[in-house]
Amino acid sequence: MREEYPRPDFVRNEWMNLNGTWDFIYGDKKTKIEVPFVCQSEKSGINKRITEDHVTYERKFCVPEEWKGKEILLNFGAVDYQCRVYINRSCIGGHIGGQTPFLFPIAKYLTWAEETIRVEVEDPLKDEMIPRGKQFWEEESSFIWYTPSTGIWQPVWLEPVSRTSLEWVHFTPDIDEGTVRIDYQLAETSILPCRVHLLITLEEDEIFHGNMLCNTARNSLTVDIFRKKAMEGSFHFMGNYWSPENPILYHVLIQADEGDSGIRADVVESYFGMRKIHIENGKLYLNNQPYYQKLVLDQGYWKESLITAPDDLEYCNDILKAKAMGFNGCRKHEKVEDPRFLYWADKLGFLVWEGMASFWSYTPQAAAAFTREWLDVIQRDYNHPSVVVWGMLNESWGVPRIYTNQQQQSFAQSLYYLAHGLDSTRLVISNDGWEMTDSDICAIHSYKHGEIDDKQQHQLFAECLRKVENLFFIMEKLPYAKGFCYSGQPIVLTECGGIRIKKVKSEENTRENAMQAGDQEWGYTSVPDTDFLEEYERLIHTIYDSDLINGFCYTQLTDVEQESNGLLTRDHRYKFKPEDIRKINDRKR
Template identity: 60%
Template sequence: MRNEYPRPDFVREQWKSLNGTWDFYEGLRAGKLQIEVPFVPQSRLSGIGRTLTSDEILYERQFTVPREWEGKRILLHFGAVDYRCSVWVNGQCAGTHQGGQTPFTFDITDFLNGVEEHLRVSAVDYLSDEGIPRGKQFWKDRGEFIWYTQSSGIWQSVWIEPVESAHMEWMHFTPDIDKGTVEITYQVSDHTPAPFLIELDIRFRGSQVHTGVVEGKGKRGKIIVDVFHNKALCGAFHFTGWYWSPEHPYLFDVSVKLKDGECCCDSVETYFGMRKIHVQDGKVYLNNQPYYQKLLLDQGYWKDGLMTAPDQEEYAEDIRKAKAMGFNGCRKHEKVEDPVFLYWADRLGFLVWESMASFWSFTPQGGTAFAEEWSQVIQRDYNHPCIVLWNMMNESWGVPRLYDNRQQQHFARSMYHMARGLDDTRLVIANDGWEMTENDICAFHTYKHGEQDEPRQQERFRAGVRSLEGLSGLVERPLFAEGFSYEGQPVLLTEIGGIAIRAEHTGGGAAEESWGYTGADSPEAFLEVYERLIRDIYDSDLLCGFCYTQLTDIEQEQNGLLDEMHQYKADADKIRKINDSKATTGSFSTVD
């Protein structure tokens, strides 16, 4: 059961999980079943585990509000519900939300009866609508090989928490390692009386860095804290030990109190990392040093939970295993991941390219829904230092005429500029794979590295990854959309590999059900192919990193480094030795 605090970058002491057993109905007239929230009904862990035949599903449960919360405002939080939902409390509509990847909150105080409360959630997932952002969830013919089982309804945690009428709504931390400062922007609730006080306590590895009180007068405000106390000017090398990186995931812990005079209205625990990502001279720089990214494509699926991990430890374990194999990050694919995953990426040190679920057919309505939801993603995940890039569309999904259609080009470019406008501290890719318009990185996909018995294709790949001209022969569509060309950005292969270890050698399904872009007959043979692939990539002076497909086996795709139960398929130490044959960064100092 998922009972960890669902929003670990904005923690309040008092809260109550509403995960667990709910009543469930498929359609308005269906019989009552039982479901385990937050697992979707299509998953085994939900207790139902079957394909739905109705677009509309209903959830119901009773809950009580702890007596000690009396007099407080009660907030009802949903991590994510796919796709459109309405919420009723004691028969009264508390609110509606659209978007399957993003959180929402309702103040339900005025709907409570003070005894046993009745909660009802109606979720509608339009299974045949090609304009809905759904990522890799199939919506039509299950025979299409790249789609996965649908995930409808509640798929992230549900919880309640008490707040005063005056409370913090959000805080964003923007680090500047060059100045040694962090800019803190915040928003308070509408009923916060002005002037109010915000008390900050910032700690680094147990030692106090800053404490202070500032006066606020409006709904939103800004605070700038000199984290390095201007000592960075005379001790810059020492302060690199305060930076966040995969090698040293240092974080600053923050306690925030909102006060009305001497009265504390709200108290929140959060954190931030001093981290910088930028491009320069055709390379990616992390904390002002060139950094070679060794990423894994991560779909974020589990055999028994589908889009929802069975336990929060599963997120941490995936990251630990990826790092044990010598990878320093992941490219999330067609899914906005649970904030608990991002928390562990922050804590353990793992780069994340945050992704959005694509829609399939371009319409202005679908584009609007995508843009609205994507802006909410940036708002939700702004504080996570692990996120170094906003990665929106994939292989022209949703914009199939991107190459020469001006409307679709304008849409892709608008997504780039919107992300840049909302967050200018991270890199942005509008379309990953090919047909580049405006991107901070040229991100290309190719699986044409050659089977074991294809030496000519192997040589073609080896030569092709050394120049843009050569890449154009390896990528399925034009590298750039019509009217656009290379402007000196870093070049990365952001999907490569996809090598399937034949199932009979790994304990998976039948060999004929295994699928990958190429194959290997044993774990040992896989390591030979993988070493060749990575050596060819490392020999290219053009490339600044790669993303290997993929972390785990998923349903029909048997091309993971881990199997569908997230266990190693080949020797992790040997994979790490191959990956470590090229350094990722310059030196980092440590703080004792």
């Protein structure tokens, strides 16, 4: 059972875990399921690829007697895709969107004896307008599509709050000024004016301690973290910046009082990092220094539990293994990852390019649903210093006519400007892979590095990485949509590699014939295991030899179902000595 507190950047000490055994109903069957693992996974106890679009969860619970007199919040990390929630047969609300959290106040529905919760889920498996990422709508996984995931897949929990309480807090660092702006929202039930206390510490050192009387529910405070004004620019605080090499986090304790009484009403723990990502002269900079991105594609799948990690340490271990191989970050692919992964990325020092699960068929309604959910992603993950790029669309999925279609181009542009309008601290990619509109990074995908003995393709791949005008020769589609063009952005090879190890002789698999054949051992190119390191070195060093490329993202971290092109197995075990991969990756610092 997943037992860790689910929301690591907004922690309350009092809470009750509702993960564990629930009743589960699908079709005419009633069985038991282990939440938060989806029924299609082994860890759920069901391990069945169901065909039903509707499923139901039920369980009993008792709320601690000492919570009486407070509001009780029922929290869901994520439920795929649409649900209605009942407490003691009363419908308390619903939610649409499979990637993002939601909550309901439930105190007025409680009996303060044994309570019943019921969650009715609808997940139309064949609806191509729903953001579902890599979840396949057919009976068996094939090509780059995987087992679907229905229902609750992130934790469920309760927590008590007073009438005056905090709803959210955002930290916006500015390393040039040495400050952090703290914005926070109080619940609309809060007694105003109320006093809010802030304590910021770095390890054992107190950085700031103060309070303010709040007359409105939303408030803001800017804190001089580096004390630049006091020192008149006579210092350089490189050591206090967050980076993969030095992941310094500031701890924050926020307390809201009941009015101006001095009586504590709510206490939340959080953290932030002083980090800056920006573009200058066609290069990517981290904390005002050029920084080469060595990323690995991470799809966030586990053999026994699919899109939910078996336990919290699995997130930690994946990051540690990627870092041991010399990667400084990942591109999360077609999935909004659990906040616990982002916590470990913050703590361990690991860059994250965060993306959204794609939909497949464009309609204005699908675009609107995608956008609403994407807004919740930014709201949820705003505080994580590890997140340096927002990447919404991928390879024109959901916008298949974007090259010439003005409506689909406008949709991609609207996502780009919306993300910048909500968050000024990160870079944004409109359509990762090709057919880009406005974008901070020229993010291209290419698996045309050639098979191991194809010297002619090797040379072509190397030559095309040296000139912008030649990139399209090694891409499946043109880099930019019609009417848009390259204008000096940093170029990053955001998908490449995908090399699988041959187990038996087979025909060469391309993306197209693999889709038709449903190959169960698939990669973009293949080599014997004895040749893998040499082939990996050839690819990475070819990329490094290009002055045009500012970083790469190797496909991929782990094998996933029929895709056997991971650096780790489906069990997330090393295929090679990590130091051998690191030696290759470390050629460029």
